[in-house]
Amino acid sequence: MSAPETELGTRSDTSRAVAFSDAIFAIIITLLVLDLRVPDVPPGRLLSGLLSQWPAYVAYLASYSYVAVVWLNHKAAFNRIQQTDRGLHWMNLLVLFTTALLPFPTIVVSHALQEHDNADQRVAIAFYALIGAWLCATWLAFYHYLARHPDLLKEQVKHEFFRVERIRALAGVLLYALAGVLGYLVTPLVGLAIFLLLPAFYAVTSAGLYQFRVTRRISHRPPPPSG
Structure with a gap:
């Protein structure tokens, strides 16, 4: 069998992978908001009930921001990819798999912070950090695969x-x-603060660290002499 015939069943353009991924991201974003509920409080206590749910809002913000930058990074990556093969599909599915886990630790952190049990809060923060680190590890595998297969770019x-x-x-x-x-x-609040700050870093560099460095060099380059 010739090389083009061999690649016919394993290589394709990126359209289906991008469409499938966008659908998964939309579902994940939707699941995140399900933990935001109307507080069960007596009449006249709605304001205090809403304010007491602040951990749910912070957890939602951290995870929504994280999913948002994952989508931005995913978009930036696939804008540079010409073709996908079986290995890249698996790398992409691995990224989506770990991203889809985010609603679970988000709910765990939200509930633990609202229950005010310090031991549970520490475990919840560590659990969220584990999922966050795992997601970054899947991106590491994704980028490593593309670095090893420049013919896909x-x-x-x-x-x-x-x-x-x-x-x-x-x-x-x-x-x-x-x-x-x-x-x-x-303290759990230190971990929570880092969770909020990390998506900001990935948002600023969502076009890629390489591109960010190039853009900075260009912006700091002195203008050419006039005349």
């Missing part, structure tokens, strides 16, 4: 782009692990 994409992206993913693994350790050993 569009011609204008620099081969080192996804090699550099592995640094962002590895940083996420380490920082979520740090959040889990500090949240468990020191």
